[in-house]
Amino acid sequence: MLSRAADNLFWLARYLERADYIARVIDATQRLSALPRAYGGAATEWESALDTAGAADLFIDRQKEAPIDENNVVEFLVFDAENPSSIRNCIDLARTNARAVRTALTMEMWEGINSAWLELKRFEEKRDKTCVMDLEELGRFLTFVKQTSLHFDGSSNRTMLRNDAYWFSRLGLYVERADNTARILDVKYHVLLPESEKVGGSLDYFQWTAILRAVSAHTSYHWVYRQGIQPWLVADLLILRPEMPRSLTSCYENIVRHLDSLGLSHGRQGASQRLARTMLGRLGNEKIENVFQSGLHEFITGFIQDNTRLGTAIAEQYLM
Amino acid sequence: MRLSIRHATFQRFAPAAKSMIQSLRLTPRNHEGQHVVHWRIDVDVECRLKPSQDAFGNVVHGFTSYGSLDEVAITAVGEVDTFDTRGVVNNAVERFPPELYLRSTPLTPAGRAREALVGAPSVAQEKEALDRLHALLRALFGGPSPAQQRQESSKGQGEAGKETRAEASSHLFIACARALEIPARYVAGYRLDEAGTRRDGMHGWAEGFVPGLGWVGFDPEHGVCPDDRYVRVAIGLDSLGARAIRCAHSGGGEPVTNVELVVGECRTRL
Amino acid sequence: MTAFDEMTLPDGGARAVYQRLWRWLEGAPSELLSSRRSQAELLFRRIGITFAVYGDKDATERLIPFDLVPRIFAREEWQRLEKGLVQRVNALNMFLADVYGPRDILRAGVVPSDLVYRNPHYRPEMVGHKMPHGVYVHIAGIDIVRVDDKDFYVLEDNARTPSGVSYMLENREVMMRLFPELFHAHRVAPVENYPDALLATLRSVAPVTASADPTVVVLTPGQFNSAYYEHSFLADKLGVELVEGRDLFVRDDIVFMRTTEGPQRVDVIYRRIDDDFLDPLAFRPDSALGVPGLFGAYLSGNVTLANAVGTGVCDDKAIYTYLPEIIRFYLGEEAILKNVPTWRCRDPDALAYVLEHLGELVVKEVNGSGGYGMLVGPHASKGEIASFVAKLNAAPDNFVAQPTLALSTCPTFSESGISARHVDFRPFVLSGADGVRVVPGGLTRVAMKPGSLVVNSSQGGGTKDTWVIDG
Known part of the structure; x- marks a missing residue:
């Protein structure tokens, strides 16, 4: 197999896995930060979410004085085009890699990745109109991301040579x-x-x-x-x-x-x-x-x- | 005159390149105006230098090299006996009919030539090709003409992708000659310069084809025809085809290139 | 101007070869065709999915309109056409071997030497290097038009990297799924063996230093090239790697591709990259698409490029006008396929005629393609004509002119039912060590707008399946 194609596949899988992980981190952090202070809910949860995503330095670089709160961190981890590991970029890069090795993927895998990318565009469009994503929508989005990696995992397991x-x-x-x-x-x-x-x-x-x-x-x-x-x-x-x-x-x-x-x-x-x-x-x-x-x-x-x-x-x- | 030439090119890659492939047009051939006494090319990395000839009869050495390559020195050294033929080049290797050298290239565009010729009406008044070429040299490159001033302003541009002064003036000369339906081509070579002149690469000039006489050299940068101070190395439709070194590499940074070039006259041994 | 319609006779009946289709169309309700058309869309998305469902703006690439009504040739017609194509492509190959070799045709004065030497696609670098088996144009696309039921005219030769063959294969695939009953009634010659024929052709011209099982690859400029889907489609059908320049490297004049199992030697490259970009060491130094050293390996005879470098010198519109003479010179035969009469504007008399008759002529740039840089006299505005007068006077050498041909028409499914639309045709001709092959079919392009003569997909043209049937 061409080295470049193998490289594309390697990174395709890495990006989808990363998107899944970041979605889970956001999920878990939301629960934690919703707790009363007496139960350990603390203002530093979102800072630690950034750390966990390996994006703290970049956030500070990019956002300067912006407070490290839920809105800013979620925005940064999910949609920021300047954050190379944002969920948006992960899915986008996964698809770019997939397109480059289209013939090495099974139809099921390609369809999964491509429709995830289309779905992402829809989420983005909706969000661009309203400028914010309410919690309910965010929950739907995070579920969608987790399902994308499940689909990829399952389809490669079931259909690939x-x-x-x-x-x-x-x-x-x-x-x-x-x-x-x-x-x-x-x-x-x-x-x-x-x-x-x-x-x-x-x-x-x-x-x-x-x-x-x-x-x-x-x-x-x-x-x-x-x-x-x-x-x-x-x-x-x-x-x-x-x-x-x-x-x-x-x-x-x-x-x-x-x-x-x-x-x-x-x-x-x-x-x-x-x-x-x-x-x-x-x-x-x-x-x-x-x-x-x-x-x-x-x-x-x-x-x-x-x-x-x-x-x-x-x-x-x-x-x- | 016997000229002694030492032309060293140092390429530095930071970080080091992983592999490279180069082709070198660094070897002069004999014709009536020059006789190569001896000539050698050295490359200081592990490689096999493979000689061949390109379509124009230029001697080309190609090599590939692998490993961690941070610095490469390419050296051409030799001596050449030269004779003043008043610019006429006889008995050189010719692979194509002169007609081929009428085609324009991206570096010798016809448009710019037509513009330049409008400013030099004296050229078209001449009937014969040889007179026209001389008139062209005088009109465009004989004194501080607009064309020359333009080049003055771009003086010192020896960077990759940019034309040196010799290249720019030769390309204009070539394009003008072709616009006058006179076949013309680029020559890369060496020149014994006046003391104190610094060069950071090879010299270049033009040749035009004159029926009955053959190819005749014109050096637009200096406004003269080449004599025994000149050594021809390679020809091409423009400077790209005659370029001394073409290099591609993978991994590492873009190379920084330094050239040490010494052209001197050998004193007869007593 | 009434054009020759390939189905309908002036008396309202149908030509013999279209009889069955005609009757079927008469009986088919238009709802049936509409529903099949939407099925076709779906199928294209699904089959096309193997290479091209992008689902975004890139999809415009794939959405070249497809017309359901096949275009039909009788076997006898096809045989005549095929003979003419073989003759023409043989002559093109001999011409290239000659202009990059002894140049007999220039010495004989049959073709003016400046058309060769001053042609930007003539590559002096190729002179003196013989190509394996004398083949330069391994894959040719010859654009053919008809104006009556007798003759085929060549509109232009494409000897560089002709594209469109994926449509030939896909259109057939979709038609077979949609209209099994028509195929049952017609005995259509198959085209599905094209990839096999192409692979056999490519393997046959492998360099002598290659192993008995030569490695073939398809070289693409990358996924942002407009024909990328075709490159990946072909690589897939051929069962070979689709490589980009960065996947290849040259070591001591041998070409290798980088694979997960280490460097693997490459013997034949079906390249879909233009000459200029092949090798930054030999051609454009700023090319990031090519492979440094590839041209050196090529001239050393260690790798075969298909098509050869420098084939563009034989397919421009100025050389085109000399094709009948070229065929006569090398083969001693008269051209079977006619040339469209052409005025060479470099000739002062022709130029004078062209300037006087601009309103009725088609003027083309010698080195243009894709329908750009072209003046269609009868459809041009005063301003366009005036600007062409200026262009012609400034550089007459750059132009040729042809009469506006009444391109034949074929039945086409439109908003208002079945109606006649102008078509042209591009068959694909393969030349290898063992001769010339033509798969019985090709790409029929159709101008979807009523009366329009412009079939280029870049300007709204569509495609049809093309059938060769037993009469």
Whole structure:
């Protein structure tokens, strides 16, 4: 397969995954910020949403003195054309990438992406007329974004041939997903630390559920642990549990599997296979107690760097 | 006269380029006005220099190179014996009938030539091609004429994509000759300049075709016909076709190019 | 001016070849046609979806009007046309091999040498390099018109990167779904093997250094090119990669494409990029679409470009006027397909005639295409005519003039039912190592406005399916 086409597929999947993640972050933040202060609802929630989306610096650059409140942040994360990771841009870029590799996609996938893009245009038009998006409309929009990625995921799973095209789009999805999960942990790690109980007490409970919601793991948590929400278990679920589809371990299981398929089909392996296996091995040998002992923050920062390194390795080995 | 030439081009890429491909028109050939005593081209990156000839008979060296390329030096060094033929070029490699050199190119547009010729009525009064070409040289490039002043204002433009003074005046000369139905072409080469002149690239001039005489050189920048201070290297329909170095690269930044060019006269050994 | 109608005879009956269609149309209620037309729209969106449903403003690209009523040739007519096309394309290839080789035709004075040497599409760089099997124009689109039931006239030759073949294939696909009963009654010669024939042609001209299984690619300027959907459609049908310039690179005069499995050698490039943009090292240095070093690899014989570089010298409107002489010179035959009588404005007598009769002539720019830079005398305003007088006097060499032809008409489905509209025709001619092939069909373009002679899609023309049937 042409390297450029593989690159398009890789990024197509990454952008849709990112759009989904940002929609979930907004969702979770809305719930949190709607709580009375006594329950942990705080004015800093939207700032932390920006952090979680990795867009805080850009926001400050662009918006200057604008207050970091719900309206401004949602606008920035959803519709701002200047924010490369806004949901709008993610869907737009996903479609541009899809168009460039139109023949490598199945009809179902293309239709899904194209109609999502058309739907986005409709939302934008409506919003341009009224200049604001009321909460109800925003809710509809966020649901639409989540459904788009579900459709993409499902249609590629059901209709794609298992060859380069499929593997690269899956790789893009899991590399992005690992990055997203790690980022939310990175922003919220302080509420997961044992000492934080002293600071906020169990009020952090709502923070923990917000994290779980952002990675759609609220229900899964109870199925896995069958007990009340404990911060170290939240970290365990998102980092180490292989059965949790957004955990770092699960992402890397998938990354390793798809890189292996590639290596097998090409009869050749390289730096990306080696790096991915090393990372999966490390995650597999880890215990959550040790992670807390040696520093959750350090662990996550290290992981984000390694994950970025893997993205570069894949690009160098296959996509250039 | 024996001329010694050293023409070094340094390309710096920051960040480093990942690969590059270049074609070099840097090798003079013999004709009655010049004899190449020796000539060598060096490129200081790992590559295979592949010689060939282009459609006009110019010697072309091509190479591709890979790896982290931050600086490339391309050096042409040699000595050439030259003879004053009063601009006439005999026994050079000719691949096309002179007629081909009547076509205009984007760099030698007919429109600008017609404008310039309106301001030089003396040219059309001449009957013979040779007289017309000389009249053209005098009228447009003999003194501070409007055409020359225009070029003065663009002096020092040696950047990629912009014409040097030699190129601009030659292109105008060529376009005018063609507008008068005289075949004309561009020549890239070297010139032994007066002491103290600085050049940041090759010189260029024009040649016009005169029935019965053949190709005759005209140097519009200096308002003279080439003599034994000139070395012809490559010809083309315009300067693009005769360009010394054409380079494309992938990865890295746009190259910054520096040229060190020394043309000197060899003293006879005692 | 009454034009020859390909279906209806002056007495109101139908020509033999259209009998069955005529009767069917007589019996078909117009609601049926309307509903089939909306089905056709839907089908185009669905089939077209494989490459072109953009659903946004880009979609105007695809929405070239499609007319339901097929245009029909009898097999005998087609055979005559085919023979003429083969003859013509052979002559074009021989002409190109000659002007880039020994130049016999110029020495013989058959074609004035300045038409070649001063032609901007003549590439001196190509001189002295022989193309594999002497083929320069691997894919030609020859524009044909009729004015009566006997002769075919060539309107122009397209020897660079002729487009439109995707419409031929798609229109047929849609027609077969919509009108199975008509196909059942007619025995229409198939066109669906065109992609196979094209691939065979491209593989046959692979360089000698290529492997036994040469790699073919389609080179496109990219997704913002107006014909991108056709490029991607063809690559898909051929089963080859659709590449952009940046997907290719040249190393030591060999062309490679960047794939996920590492560099893969490329042997044949069906390029849909103009000469000027192919290689910034050889042609326009500002081209970002091309591949640096491609031309060097090409001249070294390590890759075949289809069509060859420099074919534009044979398809401009000035050389066109010499085609009968060119055919005679190389083949010793008379041209089977006629040329439209043409005044070469470079000739003072012709110019004088043209200036006097501008109101009844069509004046074309020698290097123009797509219906631009053209004066249609009978439809032109005084101002337009005056501006052409000035243009002609300033640069007569740039123009030729032709009589306004009464292009034939074909039945076409319009607002007011079936009515006659002017048409032209572009068959696609493939030349490879093993000879010349023409798939029995092509692109019929139709002027959708009553009386209009302009069939160009850029100016509101539509397309039809074209049938070759046993009489």
